[in-house]
Amino acid sequence: NAGVMQNPRHLVRRRGQEARLRCSPVKGHSHVYWYRQLPEEGLKFMVYLQKENIIDESGMPKERFSAEFPKEGPSILRIQQVVRGDSAAYFCASSPDSNSPLHFGNGTRLTVT
Amino acid sequence: GDSVTQMEGPVTLSEEAFLTINCTYTATGYPSLFWYVQYPGEGLQLLLKATKADDKGSNKGFEATYRKETTSFHLEKGSVQVSDSAVYFCALAGRGGSQGNLIFGKGTKLSVKP
Numbered sequence: 001n002a003g004v005m006q007n008p009r010h011l012v013r014r015r016g017q018e019a020r021l022r023c024s025p026v027k028g029h030s031h032v033y034w035y036r037q038l039p040e041e042g043l044k045f046m047v048y049l050q051k052e053n054i055i056d057e058s059g060m061p062k063e064r065f066s067a068e069f070p071k072e073g074p075s076i077l078r079i080q081q082v083v084r085g086d087s088a089a090y091f092c093a094s095s096p097d098s099n100s101p102l103h104f105g106n107g108t109r110l111t112v113t
Numbered sequence: 114g115d116s117v118t119q120m121e122g123p124v125t126l127s128e129e130a131f132l133t134i135n136c137t138y139t140a141t142g143y144p145s146l147f148w149y150v151q152y153p154g155e156g157l158q159l160l161l162k163a164t165k166a167d168d169k170g171s172n173k174g175f176e177a178t179y180r181k182e183t184t185s186f187h188l189e190k191g192s193v194q195v196s197d198s199a200v201y202f203c204a205l206a207g208r209g210g211s212q213g214n215l216i217f218g219k220g221t222k223l224s225v226k227p
Contacts, residue, residue: 033213
């Protein structure tokens with residue numbers, strides 16, 4: 001069984017560009033979560049989605065960041081007009097329901113130059 | 114708000130040494146508590162969890178007991194191996210008790226030398 005698949009593993013963007021991070025959950029999991037890990041920090045919750053719905057986006061910055069989990073295809077975390085402070089590891093996790101433990105992907109490491 | 118504090122690393126031990134990584138939390142109510150492990154270049158994996166006071170979570174020789182009185186969930190292992198070298202994160206279930214909205218500590222890096 002494939003686990004949570006994230007791509008790309010590494011992404012380099014210049015300031016002002018857009019970054020798109022993809023996450024395919026474990027087959028059969030309909031709950032997806034995005035976390036951000038800044039250098040020397042723990043993971044911070046960003047957003048929780050179920051198919052086509054945002055359930056909790058309390059951890060998402062108000063501007064430039066958006067997330068979706070369409071009916072078909074992977075979940076996408078989109079960062080517009082990236083800045084150096086967006087450089088971090090972004091982890092996606094999935095679960096079959098809101099009470100089950102999370103399965104994490106290997107992360108996408110975003111570097112903004 | 115809710116928070117998790119864990120001992121700062123890095124922690125360096127010799128193989129077969131005893132391991133303790135301290136974790137304390139601040140929360141309203143009694144949230145579920147977790148330890149996750151992150152091996153180099155990988156995502157986090159659930160190591161163990163406890164859902165109520167006095168519960169003991171255990172896995173792969175690691176243990177942690179949910180202590181309501183001291184608001185702690187310290188991770189222990191009697192004899193570490195080189196393969197245990199990783200970063201360990203303590204976490205609690207956040208908003209609404211969902212296991213998806215987790216509040217993590219900053220992580221403790223463990224290096225085990227042969």
